[in-house]
Amino acid sequence: xxxxxxxxxxxxxxxxxxxxxxxxxxxxxxxxxxxxxxxxxxxxxxxxxxxxxxxxxxxxxxxxxxxxxxxxxxxxxxxxxxxxxxxxxxxxxxxxxxxxxxxxxxxxxxxxxxxxxxxxxxxxxxxxxxxxxxxxxxxxxxxxxxxxxxxxxxxxxxxxxxxxxxxxxxxxxxxxxxxxxxxxxxxxxxxxxxxxxxxxxxxxxxxxxxxxxxxxxxxxxxxxxxxxxxxxxxxxxxxxxxxxx
Amino acid sequence: xxxxxxxxxxxxxxxxxxxxxxxxxxxxxxxxxxxxxxxxxxxxxxxxxxxxxxxxxxxxxxxxxxxxxxxxxxxxxxxxxxxxxxxxxxxxxxxxxxxxxxxxxxxxxxxxxxxxxxxxxxxxxxxxxxxxxxxxxxxxxxxxxxxxxxxxxxxxxxxxxxxxxxxxxxxxxxxxxxxxxxxxxxxxxxxxxxxxxxxxxxxxxxxxxxxxxxxxxxxxxxxxxxxxxxxxxxxxxxxxxxxxxxxxxxxxxxxxxxxxxxxxxxxxxxxxxxxxxxxxxxxxxxxxxxxxxxxxxxxxxxxxxxxxxxxxxxxxxxxxxxxxxxxxxxxxxxxxxxxxxxxxxxxxxxxxxxxxxxxxxxxxxxxxxxxxxxxxxxxxxxxxxxx
Amino acid sequence: xxxxxxxxxxxxxxxxxxxxxxxxxxxxxxxxxxxxxxxxxxxxxxxxxxxxxxxxxxxxxxxxxxxxxxxxxxxxxxxxxxxxxxxxxxxxxxxxxxxxxxxxxxxxxxxxxxxxxxxxxxxxxxxxxxxxxxxxxxxxxxxxxxxxxxxxxxxxxxxxxxxxxxxxxxxxxxxxxxxxxxxxxxxxxxxxxxxxxxxxxxxxxxxxxxxxxxxxxxxxxxxxxxxxxxxxxxxxxxxxxxxxxxxxxxxxxxxxxxxxxxxxxxxxxxxxxxxxxxxxxxxxxxxxxxxxxxxxxxxxxxxxxx
Numbered sequence: 001x002x003x004x005x006x007x008x009x010x011x012x013x014x015x016x017x018x019x020x021x022x023x024x025x026x027x028x029x030x031x032x033x034x035x036x037x038x039x040x041x042x043x044x045x046x047x048x049x050x051x052x053x054x055x056x057x058x059x060x061x062x063x064x065x066x067x068x069x070x071x072x073x074x075x076x077x078x079x080x081x082x083x084x085x086x087x088x089x090x091x092x093x094x095x096x097x098x099x100x101x102x103x104x105x106x107x108x109x110x111x112x113x114x115x116x117x118x119x120x121x122x123x124x125x126x127x128x129x130x131x132x133x134x135x136x137x138x139x140x141x142x143x144x145x146x147x148x149x150x151x152x153x154x155x156x157x158x159x160x161x162x163x164x165x166x167x168x169x170x171x172x173x174x175x176x177x178x179x180x181x182x183x184x185x186x187x188x189x190x191x192x193x194x195x196x197x198x199x200x201x202x203x204x205x206x207x208x209x210x211x212x213x214x215x216x217x218x219x220x221x222x223x224x225x226x227x228x229x230x231x232x233x234x235x236x237x238x239x240x241x242x243x244x245x
Numbered sequence: 246x247x248x249x250x251x252x253x254x255x256x257x258x259x260x261x262x263x264x265x266x267x268x269x270x271x272x273x274x275x276x277x278x279x280x281x282x283x284x285x286x287x288x289x290x291x292x293x294x295x296x297x298x299x300x301x302x303x304x305x306x307x308x309x310x311x312x313x314x315x316x317x318x319x320x321x322x323x324x325x326x327x328x329x330x331x332x333x334x335x336x337x338x339x340x341x342x343x344x345x346x347x348x349x350x351x352x353x354x355x356x357x358x359x360x361x362x363x364x365x366x367x368x369x370x371x372x373x374x375x376x377x378x379x380x381x382x383x384x385x386x387x388x389x390x391x392x393x394x395x396x397x398x399x400x401x402x403x404x405x406x407x408x409x410x411x412x413x414x415x416x417x418x419x420x421x422x423x424x425x426x427x428x429x430x431x432x433x434x435x436x437x438x439x440x441x442x443x444x445x446x447x448x449x450x451x452x453x454x455x456x457x458x459x460x461x462x463x464x465x466x467x468x469x470x471x472x473x474x475x476x477x478x479x480x481x482x483x484x485x486x487x488x489x490x491x492x493x494x495x496x497x498x499x500x501x502x503x504x505x506x507x508x509x510x511x512x513x514x515x516x517x518x519x520x521x522x523x524x525x526x527x528x529x530x531x532x533x534x535x536x537x538x539x540x541x542x543x544x545x546x547x548x549x550x551x552x553x554x555x556x557x558x559x560x561x562x563x564x565x566x567x568x569x570x571x572x573x574x575x576x577x578x579x580x581x582x583x584x585x586x587x588x589x590x591x592x593x594x595x596x597x598x599x600x601x602x603x604x605x606x607x608x609x610x611x612x613x614x615x616x617x618x619x620x621x622x623x624x625x626x627x628x629x630x631x632x
Numbered sequence: 633x634x635x636x637x638x639x640x641x642x643x644x645x646x647x648x649x650x651x652x653x654x655x656x657x658x659x660x661x662x663x664x665x666x667x668x669x670x671x672x673x674x675x676x677x678x679x680x681x682x683x684x685x686x687x688x689x690x691x692x693x694x695x696x697x698x699x700x701x702x703x704x705x706x707x708x709x710x711x712x713x714x715x716x717x718x719x720x721x722x723x724x725x726x727x728x729x730x731x732x733x734x735x736x737x738x739x740x741x742x743x744x745x746x747x748x749x750x751x752x753x754x755x756x757x758x759x760x761x762x763x764x765x766x767x768x769x770x771x772x773x774x775x776x777x778x779x780x781x782x783x784x785x786x787x788x789x790x791x792x793x794x795x796x797x798x799x800x801x802x803x804x805x806x807x808x809x810x811x812x813x814x815x816x817x818x819x820x821x822x823x824x825x826x827x828x829x830x831x832x833x834x835x836x837x838x839x840x841x842x843x844x845x846x847x848x849x850x851x852x853x854x855x856x857x858x859x860x861x862x863x864x865x866x867x868x869x870x871x872x873x874x875x876x877x878x879x880x881x882x883x884x885x886x887x888x889x890x891x892x893x894x895x896x897x898x899x900x901x902x903x904x905x906x907x908x909x910x911x912x913x914x915x916x917x918x919x920x921x922x923x924x925x926x927x928x929x930x931x932x933x934x935x936x937x938x
Contacts, residue, residue: 037796039766083794137671164793164822166669166837167925168932171883178867192796193823195886199866217887228886230797237798268734272723279722466718470777473682473712473787475704476735629703631684 003028003155003186004049009058011044018044020209021058026202028154031177031187033197036206037237042190045206046157049188051075063154076104079148079156079185083163087144089133093124096132097147104151118146121179138169145176155186162193174199194230203229205236212236265476269484276458277488286454291446291496295503298438309357309393312339312350321367321376325404329360334396347381358382358393370408439504440592441563444585446500447493447523448530448559453551455489455534460547469631479627482538486531493527513599522595522605525612526588532619533584539626559585587611633696635660635785635816636681641690643676650676652839653690658818658832660784663811666820667827667924668836674820675715677836678789681818682712695784695816708736711783715790717770721763725754725773728762729780736781746813747776750806768799775806786810788819792826804829824925835928842931847924854922854930856880859900860888862916863907872910876903883929888916890926 004026011019019041026032036042047053049062051071060067063077087096094115101111119125122142132140141161149156158177162170174196177187189200197203197217204214213220213236217229226232277283311329315322329335335358341350350356361379363369370376378401382394459482462468471481497520504510512519533555541547562569562580569580580586591608594600602609636658643651650673658664666674679685681692683703692699694706719728729751733740744751754772757765762773771791778786788807792800800823807817808829819830827833828847835842835850843850861882863869866889873882873891880892891903900917907915922930 037798038768040796137669160794164670164790166672166822166932167824167929168883169669174884175870182867192794192800194797195825198886199884233797234801237796240798262737265734265737268731272720272727272731275723275727276720465721466714466716467720469679469684469714470712470718470732471735472684473707473710474732474735475708475737630686631679 001028002026003063004188005061007059009048009060010056011048012056017209022211024204024211024214026186026188028186029181029184030201031181031189031199033200033203034188034190035197035203035233037240040206040240041209042206046159050078050080050157077154079153081144081148081156081161082159083161087132087140087147090131092129092131093143094128096143097150100147101150106151114150118150122146138165141165141169141173142176145173149180149185153185155188156180158187158189160190160192162191162196194228194233197229205233207236207240266480266484269481270487273485273488287450287492291499292503294446295442295500298442308336309334310338310355311335311358311360312341312356313337314341314344314347314361316364317362317366319367321370321408322362324407325401328400328404332400358397360397439508439510440589440596443500443592444563444589445556445559446496447527448555448585450493450496451489451527451530452534452537452555453548455485455531456537456541456547456551457544458485459538460541460544463542464544472630478629479624482535482627486535490527490531497523512596514595515602518602519592519595522588522591522609525609525616526584528616529584529612529619532616532623536619536623536626539623539628558583562586563589584612584615633660634658634693635662635695636818637693638681639691641677641680641687641692643680643685643687649839654841656834656841656844658816660816661811661814662831663807663817665827665830665833666818666836667824667833667928669822672836673839674836675789678787678820682710682787683707709784711778711781711786713774713778713788713791715793717774719762719774719777722761724759724761726758728773729776732777733780738781740780743780743782746782747779749809751776767795771795771799771803783815785816788817790820790822792821792823800826824923824928827924833924835931837932850924850927851922854927856892858920858922858926859891860918860920861891862888863912864914865912869912872907876906
């Protein structure tokens with residue numbers, strides 16, 4: 001079953017085609033890497049998938065809901081995490097979890113066990129009553145991720161989640177991503193670290209609003225006769241004509 | 246790329262360089278002209294405020310509906326009522342036939358003032374030298390009520406004069422009530438508000454806009470780059486003050502033109518001294534803005550501080566809206582350090598009363614020393630580093 | 633004379649120790665990288681060296697000038713690009729460049745040679761407001777502004793953060809060119825893979841410098857055996873490797889897992905056999921040289937034990 005379906009999806013701003021007829025599908029439980037240079041149209045596309053903006057033309061659905069007609073249902077069934085943590089620094093760890101569980105309307109009696117489960121999974125059991133502002137940066141990042149999937153959404157969107165994070169935490173963060181994928185949560189992730197592209201089941205590379213390549217990292221490397229994903233990315237993104245947009 | 250081995254010294258890099266300074270002033274004008282909100286605050290707000298205060302929120306009373314209970318209906322009461330009817334302030338809408346109606350008239354709420362004459366009014370006046378008029382005003386709006394009563398008293402007093410002359414001035418009865426509105430014979434609200442709005446707008450533009458725009462440089466990080474440059478940061482700040490100084494002068498002109506030609510408030514005294522006074526006040530406000538910007542790093546905080554610390558006292562404690570005489574001593578003492586209070590006082594003297602410059606020496610001295618102290622403090626507080 | 637000298641610099645913010653006894657030297661004309669994650673103290677270090685902040689203790693020199701006493705002289709000769717985009721967003725590309733040229737008492741023409749390569753890339757957008765540029769373009773403009781006065785020392789605080797890999801590579805190519813002009817460059821980055829282009833790097837975490845070395849020297853000092861291990865099922869591989877009694881650490885590194893071993897007795901074939909026994913296929917085990925990231929994780933782990 002596909003969690004994201006995009007069919008000839010377009011988004012224009014005036015004469016500028018930010019997203020130009022993209023077509024792809026993401027099955028449930030997949031870790032999908034969404035790569036592209038700055039200005040290639042990634043952010044615009046993600047905004048459409050999150051129900052934050054309407055496409056100019058084309059069809060699409062996220063978690064089974066139509067992106068034209070059901071943006072509100074989409075928002076209730078997805079998780080979202082960007083580089084900026086959405087945690088409240090002046091609240092305790094468990095208060096943040098409870099808050100987000102409330103926001104995503106997790107039933108009241110499930111919030112308690114859910115909180116324990118998250119704390120246990122992160123190894124934070126002793127930090128339950130710590131203020132978020134006192135946590136190290138990497139821990140906050142991991143907590144933000146758990147909070148973004150507190151309602152077990154069908155899909156979670158991660159926008160450069162590991163930017164600036166130290167190498168060890170970055171890897172622990174990816175282990176959380178694997179863990180979520182194992183539980184059936186689809187992960188849609190953008191990153192500027194090309195080694196992280198290797199961790200994805202499939203990777204798409206966007207150039208000038210179009211998806212120029214989409215396959216497993218292994219096949220992409222074969223196709224472009226490249227040593228690693230970094231080379232694949234450079235071969236494709238170098239072709240970009242629109243720059244500075 | 247070419248190679249260079251020697252690094253040319255840049256002579257005079259730390260001194261104020263006019264070219265740098267001019268470039269920065271130009272940059273500041275770009276910021277102002279490219280931001281619609283700033284433009285609106287600079288040019289529309291003064292006009293809006295002046296019109297609002299001048300016309301809408303006015304203490305002026307026109308066409309107040311009055312009711313009359315006149316059991317005498319003689320020459321005396323007629324003289325007074327005719328005068329009231331003739332004035333633009335009053336309109337007699339009801340004549341009561343019995344004193345029992347008095348309360349119900351007010352309950353209906355359509356009446357601003359009730360005039361009750363005693364019986365045999367003129368007769369009593371001529372023979373005993375004593376006649377009574379009762380003025381009843383709607384006290385639910387005390388400000389309005391007192392203004393209305395003032396008008397009525399003034400008209401009654403004038404009528405008395407007339408009656409005296411009619412009887413040949415032989416009677417010793419009259420007490421002429423003092424008309425307090427010496428410098429504002431028509432009791433126009435704009436007379437009070439023009440100086441107040443001038444003070445407010447100068448404060449707003451100079452202090453608030455300057456502090457916000459300096460805080461913006463800190464917030465966006467450009468200040469960080471400018472600090473790590475040969476340009477002395479204080480010139481960056483001074484360059485900010487220049488455009489806002491010009492804007493204030495333009496605004497001063499607009500306000501004066503508006504008040505003379507639209508609100509009919511003439512400049513009674515010396516225009517020269519009014520301008521000198523305003524310039525000093527602009528300097529005070531600018532240095533206040535710079536002082537605020539030396540303590541804050543965020544635009545929003547600058548805005549809040551200017552709003553709370555500068556604008557509120559200007560509105561509440563400068564005597565612009567509420568008379569200072571009636572305030573508790575603590576507030577009165579506090580008002581002494583509000584620059585706008587002194588400015589507004591002096592503007593009233595020069596512009597409204599038409600007094601000579603010698604009458605405002607005290608205000609000029611106080612504002613002048615405030616400017617010197619504030620500029621000194623903000624220069625001293627100014628940091629060459631981030632903290 | 634050294635380009636930059638830092639001696640035992642410490643700085644606290646409240647209870648947080650942002651820098652603890654940081655010492656290093658950068659030679660003139662050297663490209664020196666400070667590599668570390670967010671919160672390591674990189675920005676504080678940059679601000680102290682660019683005379684924006686005062687250290688609690690310690691001393692420093694830039695181009696032979698004291699960072700406290702001679703701050704005005706330092707400000708005349710260095711170029712500084714802060715971490716976040718710090719140009720006027722409401723001014724055009726050209727206007728920004730002009731204003732910064734004026735700040736440094738120079739003109740765009742005077743030093744055009746230095747910025748030509750970079751400026752030519754943004755010139756088509758010179759009438760555009762800086763706020764409307766893409767991340768990569770903004771960084772190029774900021775670099776032009778920082779170079780406009782031919783600085784002798786260039787401080788670049790995280791110039792590549794949030795910038796896509798293409799623009800990152802462009803930027804590093806520019807830095808290598810600038811180095812040839814004898815400009816001393818201190819650059820910080822959280823991306824470990826960028827370290828290879830520096831002459832020397834300092835690895836930084838929690839306000840401390842873990843190591844100062846050349847990128848090649850760093851790899852040489854990594855004495856533990858390091859293997860890259862692959863199989864078809866990478867996530868199962870991670871758990872299985874960590875369960876092996878001889879495995880010290882195991883981290884995902886793109887298409888392979890990097891494994892360090894406790895004692896050097898295990899042979900690659902033995903590990904492959906162990907994995908085959910657990911049902912893995914297409915197994916690859918090969919000894920490799922350490923990357924900067926391997927070294928960083930290794931050093932960071934050791935420091936924590938200290």
